[in-house]
Amino acid sequence: MSGYIVRRLFQALLVLFGVSIIVFIIIHMLPGGPRALLGPKSSPAVVHAFIVANGYNRPIYIQYWHYLDKLLHGNLGYSYHFNQTVNSLLAEDLPKTGVLVGLAVVLAILASIPLGIVQATRRNRPLDYALTGAAFVGYSMPTFWLGILLTLAFSVSLHWLPPEAPQGATVGAVLQQPSGLVLPVITLAVVSIAGYSRFMRSSTIENMIQDYTRTARSVGDSNSQVLFRHVLRNSLLPMITLIGLSLPAVVSGAIVTETIFNYPGMGLLFWNAATSHDYPVLMGTTLVVGTATVLGNLIADILYAVADPRIRYT
């Protein structure tokens, strides 16, 4: 198994390298140039000074090399717009997005496991159909539309919850206003619940028809014993992989959710950077998210390898 882990690590490294190249290429292919940033009427001298100061007159591979060099020293660049290092911006906003994404994923897991099991044990009955329909709707609903509907219902009409997310600068400050977190977390979790619960349903049904389940029944285990001791354990395993793979989608959702509720996280930072052409922030954020995804998948794969002894790695 250690061979597998080493190979997997090597692959993850390659992918990380690929992520850095892709981010670099995309940003450099885009039109705009310094004038988009310095203003359309900036003088040629200023533009030239800017180009030289940032090394944009060097060949592209040299630029990439310098970029990679800085990156490997943990330097993500300097934000034109916020006049701050990208590192400090991310250090401030990333943990807050971490809280939002973390809570949403935990909620999604807690909700979708029982939903999937209920659907699997009552499959092709009215409850299963109803939940399938709900999953279809949840899955086809744009995140922001769901956020708007929830805000209209629970903030505008019922006045139960605040329409805006907590505005603290730190994670601690955000957590001190838990009522403001309820709507954003639910908004972000619904799509994942729709996906995870379908997965859980399929996975549970698949294990319910396995030989070992039949054996357990034949030796006299009760329904719940079979379900919890044999079926559930095995059907939970692939969820590890699923959660790792779903990270990019959840982060996409977080960008939208943060914009709806004005949650001061990385998504909102990214959106602001995109609208103000703040390339270093765009590159830094994309890179950090890409790295988190690659690491998340790596951890999920290794966890899976440890958790399921049936798998042999060759």
Next chain:
Amino acid sequence: MRLPDFLSGVVLPRRLSAQGAGDVAVDLDVPTRTAEPDVSYDQSTWRLVLRVFIQSKLAVIGLIIIILMILFSFVGPLVYHTNQVQVNLTQVTRAPSASHLLGTDDLGYDVLGRLMAGGQSSLEVGLAAAVLASVVGTIYGAISGFVGGWIDGLMMRVLDSLLALPSLLLVLVVASIVTPTIPVLIGVITLVAWLVPARLVRGETLAIRTRPYVEAGQAAGAHVWRLIARHVVPNVIGIVIVQTTLAVADAMLLLASLGFLGLGPPPPATNWGAMLSNGLNYIYDGYWWLIYPAGLCIVLTVISFNFLGDALRDAFEVRLRQR
């Protein structure tokens, strides 16, 4: 029922289908499971696919809604004439009435007419991006799987790297810097949508490559392109059709999110996401006609394409099962 888009197309890690653990991967509705792809699509199999498809109520409902939406968007303006070019500041945010069936928005545009105009661009972008992504993905996946070796490894790592980045992030970067006209929107959505079909087709191609008739072709000296065109493409057409249908749904959701983030087409053009985003400014004013109709259009269309894709997958799987 399909898996979330982050999974459809993700060929589940090889270990899931490995010995002993194969049980957990089965019936996860991952389209790659349609192994055994080397069946020719002669007339009778297409007829079988069609029959199973028609039997699915959801598919028929989905198809009807899609046809209605296309008629509404493209034929509707011929019946219901509105001015979608000039603003009319004397008729701003009027409630629905006989002259404006769904009221007017904050620039005086008729909302029902705007829904039609927005539907045109939403459907055009969704369909074009999905088809383009499938074509690009099929070619990329077929080459990667067929050529194999280090080229395959390299091509797959490129795919992995792109898949590690949230699609909205990539699309947002490009759309915020280039003016998001319809061709640009099609381009940026294709940029993220071709990854899943590429993965799928590559997986299928790996299996097809080892078939005797392909080896025979190789031995006879057929060129790689000819082998791909004659043997790979016809065998993956089923999963590609399914994937394209589902990709339309994803593309329209992505487009709506972009519209919401303020990256809709330049005025006076619009799409449903941009309309909804605009209506959001009046969330506290009670102008429901600016918020609900556009949202409903998006959800209905997306859900219909999901129904359709799901039913098509079942139909193609039945074809495989009956063999």
